[in-house]
Amino acid sequence: xxxxxxxxxxxxxxxxxxxxxxxxxxxxxxxxxxxxxxxxxxxxxxxxxxxxxxxxxxxxxxxxxxxxxxxxxxxxxxxxxxxxxxxxxxxxxxxxxxxxxxxxxxxxxxxxxxxxxxxxxxxxxxxxxxxxxxxxxxxxxxxxxxxxxxxxxxxxxxxxxxxxxxxxxxxxxxxxxxxxxxxxxxxxxxxxxxxxxxxxxxxxxxxxxxxxxx
Numbered sequence: 001x002x003x004x005x006x007x008x009x010x011x012x013x014x015x016x017x018x019x020x021x022x023x024x025x026x027x028x029x030x031x032x033x034x035x036x037x038x039x040x041x042x043x044x045x046x047x048x049x050x051x052x053x054x055x056x057x058x059x060x061x062x063x064x065x066x067x068x069x070x071x072x073x074x075x076x077x078x079x080x081x082x083x084x085x086x087x088x089x090x091x092x093x094x095x096x097x098x099x100x101x102x103x104x105x106x107x108x109x110x111x112x113x114x115x116x117x118x119x120x121x122x123x124x125x126x127x128x129x130x131x132x133x134x135x136x137x138x139x140x141x142x143x144x145x146x147x148x149x150x151x152x153x154x155x156x157x158x159x160x161x162x163x164x165x166x167x168x169x170x171x172x173x174x175x176x177x178x179x180x181x182x183x184x185x186x187x188x189x190x191x192x193x194x195x196x197x198x199x200x201x202x203x204x205x206x207x208x209x210x211x212x213x214x
Contacts, residue, residue, distance in 0.1 A: 005141075005169045005185075005199040006048040007112060013114050016145055018163040019043040044194045048168045050139075050187040051194045053159040056152055063195045068186040071164070073101045073138050075201060077175045081107040086124045086147075088131050099185040101139035102132060105172040108144040114169065118145050129154040131159035139183065141166035141199070169199060178203050 006110040007013070013022045022042035030036050045051070050071070053059040076095050080086045086104060096102055104124070111117040129147075132140060140147060140163055147165065148154035158165060166185060175181060182202040187195035 001203045001205065003174045003181075003201040003203065005171050005201055006197065007109075007168055007170050009042075009047040011111075012150060013042075013047050014117065015046055017118055017126045019045060022046050041089050043190045044188075044190055045167075047196055048170070048199055049167070049194055049196045050185060051155070051159070051165040051167065052187075053162060053164070054193040055159065055165075056155045057159045059159070060190060063187050063190050064194055066178065068128050069148075071186040072182065072184050073099060075101040075103055075175075075181050077103050077105055077172060077178065077181075079105050079176060080122070081105060084122050086122055086128060088128045096132070096135050096137065097131055099138050100138040101166070101185075102137050103141040103143060103166075103169065103175070103183070104142055104143070105170055105176070106142065107173070108142075109149065109168075109170040109172070112168070121145055126153055126157060129157045133158055134165060136161070137149075139164045139166055139185070141183070141185075142171050143169040158172055166197065166199060175201055175203070176178070180204065 009022060011022055011024050020043045025039045027039055028035055028037035052061060052063060069108055106122045108121050124147040140158055143208055146167055184202060185197045185199035187197050
């Protein structure tokens with residue numbers, strides 16, 4: 001089973017306050033020109049996207065400097081819905097392991113497109129970020145615009161440890177009960193510090209269990 005975890009990018013896509021608006025324009029159409037061509041303008045941090053460490057650290061590496069295979073990893077879903085501040089729960093035990101993608105299900109994608117989506121989203125506490133960095137996870141993903149707010153201490157802490165940050169996910173509720181899944185989320189190969197992602201989760205049928213969630 002393949003679960004699409006990505007929002008559609010369009011001219012109506014909400015952007016992080018201060019970022020450039022996304023504009024998609026049809027400059028040629030099949031009806032009048034015999035083919036369709038569009039132009040795209042906007043921030044690489046639009047919609048579901050991956051942040052590189054260079055986004056908020058002195059690292060100079062851009063998206064093309066990382067092999068696509070780094071973004072195909074085993075995933076762990078943590079149910080943190082209704083948590084304003086996300087901290088480690090001992091009940092998660094050893095679920096978080098080196099090289100994995102930790103996806104945080106907050107339920108916040110329900111507010112995508114609303115003002116509160118950017119102004120009141122839950123955040124990861126720095127103590128939990130320290131643990132994730134110590135565990136050497138590969139990716140932290142969240143169904144919200146960011147795992148923190150300015151001055152972005154969590155971003156900087158994770159990125160300084162080589163952790164990629166995947167933002168604006170959706171449909172994470174469909175992973176509740178999945179014992180094992182693979183996150184497939186290579187960013188578009190832009191020469192930039194981040195890029196949009198068509199993130200999907202691949203669940204093997206035998207890995208589904210209705211009575212298990214973290």
